Amino acid sequence: MITLHVELAARRYPIYIGSGLLARMPAxxxxxxxxxRAAVVSNAVVAPLYLARLTQALLAQGMAATAVILPDGEAHxxxxxxxxxxxxxxxxxxxxxxxxxxLGGGVVGDLAGFAAATYQRGVPFVQVPTTLLAMVDSSVxxxxxxxxxxxKNMIGAFWQPRMVIxxxxxxxxxxxxxxxxxxxxxxxxxxxxxAAFFAWLEGNIEALLARDAAALxxxxxxxxxxxxxxxxxxxxxxxxEGGRALLNLGHTFGHAxxxxxxxxxxxxxxxxxxxxxxxxxxxxxxxxxxxxxVARIRRVLERARLPTSGPPLGAARYLELMGRDKKVLxxxxxxxLLRAIGEAVTWAEAPMEEIARAIESCSG
Amino acid sequence: MITLHVELAARRYPIYIGSGLLARMPAxxxxxxxxxRAAVVSNAVVAPLYLARLTQALLAQGMAATAVILPDGEAHxxxxxxxxxxxxxxxxxxxxxxxxxxLGGGVVGDLAGFAAATYQRGVPFVQVPTTLLAMVDSSVxxxxxxxxxxxKNMIGAFWQPRMVIxxxxxxxxxxxxxxxxxxxxxxxxxxxxxAAFFAWLEGNIEALLARDAAALxxxxxxxxxxxxxxxxxxxxxxxxEGGRALLNLGHTFGHAxxxxxxxxxxxxxxxxxxxxxxxxxxxxxxxxxxxxxVARIRRVLERARLPTSGPPLGAARYLELMGRDKKVLxxxxxxxLLRAIGEAVTWAEAPMEEIARAIESCSG
Numbered sequence: 001m002i003t004l005h006v007e008l009a010a011r012r013y014p015i016y017i018g019s020g021l022l023a024r025m026p027a028x029x030x031x032x033x034x035x036x037r038a039a040v041v042s043n044a045v046v047a048p049l050y051l052a053r054l055t056q057a058l059l060a061q062g063m064a065a066t067a068v069i070l071p072d073g074e075a076h077x078x079x080x081x082x083x084x085x086x087x088x089x090x091x092x093x094x095x096x097x098x099x100x101x102x103l104g105g106g107v108v109g110d111l112a113g114f115a116a117a118t119y120q121r122g123v124p125f126v127q128v129p130t131t132l133l134a135m136v137d138s139s140v141x142x143x144x145x146x147x148x149x150x151x152k153n154m155i156g157a158f159w160q161p162r163m164v165i166x167x168x169x170x171x172x173x174x175x176x177x178x179x180x181x182x183x184x185x186x187x188x189x190x191x192x193x194x195a196a197f198f199a200w201l202e203g204n205i206e207a208l209l210a211r212d213a214a215a216l217x218x219x220x221x222x223x224x225x226x227x228x229x230x231x232x233x234x235x236x237x238x239x240x241e242g243g244r245a246l247l248n249l250g251h252t253f254g255h256a257x258x259x260x261x262x263x264x265x266x267x268x269x270x271x272x273x274x275x276x277x278x279x280x281x282x283x284x285x286x287x288x289x290x291x292x293x294v295a296r297i298r299r300v301l302e303r304a305r306l307p308t309s310g311p312p313l314g315a316a317r318y319l320e321l322m323g324r325d326k327k328v329l330x331x332x333x334x335x336x337l338l339r340a341i342g343e344a345v346t347w348a349e350a351p352m353e354e355i356a357r358a359i360e361s362c363s364g
Numbered sequence: 365m366i367t368l369h370v371e372l373a374a375r376r377y378p379i380y381i382g383s384g385l386l387a388r389m390p391a392x393x394x395x396x397x398x399x400x401r402a403a404v405v406s407n408a409v410v411a412p413l414y415l416a417r418l419t420q421a422l423l424a425q426g427m428a429a430t431a432v433i434l435p436d437g438e439a440h441x442x443x444x445x446x447x448x449x450x451x452x453x454x455x456x457x458x459x460x461x462x463x464x465x466x467l468g469g470g471v472v473g474d475l476a477g478f479a480a481a482t483y484q485r486g487v488p489f490v491q492v493p494t495t496l497l498a499m500v501d502s503s504v505x506x507x508x509x510x511x512x513x514x515x516k517n518m519i520g521a522f523w524q525p526r527m528v529i530x531x532x533x534x535x536x537x538x539x540x541x542x543x544x545x546x547x548x549x550x551x552x553x554x555x556x557x558x559a560a561f562f563a564w565l566e567g568n569i570e571a572l573l574a575r576d577a578a579a580l581x582x583x584x585x586x587x588x589x590x591x592x593x594x595x596x597x598x599x600x601x602x603x604x605e606g607g608r609a610l611l612n613l614g615h616t617f618g619h620a621x622x623x624x625x626x627x628x629x630x631x632x633x634x635x636x637x638x639x640x641x642x643x644x645x646x647x648x649x650x651x652x653x654x655x656x657x658v659a660r661i662r663r664v665l666e667r668a669r670l671p672t673s674g675p676p677l678g679a680a681r682y683l684e685l686m687g688r689d690k691k692v693l694x695x696x697x698x699x700x701l702l703r704a705i706g707e708a709v710t711w712a713e714a715p716m717e718e719i720a721r722a723i724e725s726c727s728g
Contacts, residue, residue: 121520121601122522154454
């Protein structure tokens with residue numbers, strides 16, 4: 001088992017990474033066990049696979065488990081699911097000491113985390129991610145929330161977990177498409193701040209797709225380490241330049257794809273992959289990346305079986321959808337772009353016409 | 365104008381108290397004005413009276429105003445109202461820099477504050493309370509939230525305002541019943557930590573009911589000062605004993621009344637008044653208060669035209685409703701009780717039969 005820590009202003013929390021952690025779970029601290037029970041949030045796909053194992057592990061720590069099982073998918077990251085969690089917590093009379101445990105992917109984690117942030121003004125939260133995307137990205141860093149018909153992740157809160165428990169064995173049941181989607185975020189870390197990791201990925205994409213255990217464990221650890229460092233330096237995304245915003249490489253374009261097609265058509269990681277190519281293409285147009293670098297980025301995403309162009313919504317529609325994004329400050333479109341492979345910047349000076357051209361050349 | 369400050373771990377914020385502050389508003393800091401507009405949340409009763417004045421004041425600071433007007437009343441402190449705020453913010457394309465301004469009473473403040481806590485994971489928030497209850501209690505301290513069918517204030521977040529602007533002139537339009545309801549919270553400060561203030565109130569209740577401007581300003585200032593001290597010492601209500609929890613004197617009983625009757629039948633302050641009498645009676649049964657002290661408490665509440673007994677729900681129903689309260693920790697009923705007038709404690713050792721007897725003797 002590997003243990004990393006996320007260092008926050010007020011406290012730190014551990015990320016445990018290892019094979020079989022659901023069965024051999026690290027001991028929970030007293031503040032999480034004193035309610036003698038936990039409320040598990042999971043979904044209809046993950047619960048049949050892993051809920052029994054998690055329940056056993058909780059029992060071994062002296063805790064009973066109550067579970068609320070949501071329908072699967074990004075389309076259900078909404079008020080109805082959140083309300084189902086609240087209803088469950090209230091009918092089970094969970095109090096402020098009862099931890100909420102997210103067992104599942106990013107949707108479950110975001111929903112359960114937002115419920116933890118807002119149930120009785122905040123209860124302890126534990127992440128047990130079971131998708132690659134959730135392991136390397138959404139379970140670490142405290143972003144929680146739900147979607148709104150007018151925009152993705154528009155309602156939410158920062159609420160840090162008390163711990164993240166990553167059992168790499170759960171990846172054995174992950175569908176191929178979701179494994180690839182998770183790799184989009186893994187590749188992102190290489191692009192924004194870790195050129196050596198990007199080069200490693202260029203040499204190991206096929207091993208990751210073949211679910212080589214050692215390769216996956218290494219990619220998860222290195223991704224979490226990158227994420228933990230970024231989060232520690234900018235917990236609430238208040239840095240004027242850089243900081244957490246850099247984690248959104250490809251995301252502003254990607255959110256436009258997800259919203260434009262309706263949530264759930266493309267997986268988040270797929271939309272991010274196409275968005276990364278758009279950001280890379282725009283970076284080339286600004287004179288920062290070479291054509292060869294853009295080709296390298298496109299190639300590694302292709303090999304990871306990810307889309308490298310967006311759907312043909314038209315540049316105008318993209319820009320309209322991007323205008324609703326949280327990254328818009330005082331009317332300007334602030335994007336994450338690449339100065340080089342391994343070096344991202346936040347940039348609000350890109351001319352609208354160049355953004356439109358980058359979108360056009362990478363969609364349809 | 366009087367200026368108080370609430371000292372938090374990470375920052376401090378001012379409370380401005382004075383006559384005519386809506387017209388002569390203190391200058392707003394740059395972080396609140398740089399979006400050049402604000403989103404005002406108000407209700408159908410307050411907006412016709414004061415929205416124009418507030419809009420003028422914002423214009424004078426170089427800010428445009430967009431407003432969302434909600435229906436009035438505690439019954440509307442729910443998801444539908446919150447959703448209406450989100451819809452407005454999104455269609456107006458408000459971004460992370462746009463402050464949300466609450467213009468109204470406690471319901472508007474709690475809703476607008478929760479929207480500010482959760483819109484795009486948090487935007488700046490300003491309180492402009494127009495009821496006595498909101499001025500002395502709910503606008504200070506950062507508690508925000510909405511009600512759930514299974515319990516009051518069950519969904520929420522801590523989200524501190526950047527400033528609180530109290531224009532005492534707005535009390536001239538406050539209905540008598542709401543003025544009295546606000547006095548319940550004013551009296552509460554005397555009871556929990558300020559015996560001299562309680563004695564002052566015994567001498568000045570009629571002046572307050574007659575809306576004597578000097579008496580009201582003094583009561584508001586002294587109440588806010590007490591609240592600010594309590595909040596500074598225990599921002600997130602994490603103190604094991606005492607702390608912010610003491611502000612809930614009468615509230616656990618009161619919440620049972622509000623939930624048992626359905627939100628909106630009794631005003632919050634009315635339910636708290638009856639709850640204070642129940643807490644005082646229980647404190648007497650534990651040997652802490654004398655009969656004379658309980659009579660003094662009952663008398664000052666009566667003179668403030670507040671109920672001093674609860675509706676006849678039956679002690680069993682009260683206890684069931686109280687069991688859903690946030691103040692329940694690991695199954696025990698933790699109440700705020702009085703060791704003396706001016707000295708409150710949190711107490712989880714009161715026998716259930718004594719609690720039931722106190723309820724019975726103070727209801728029906």
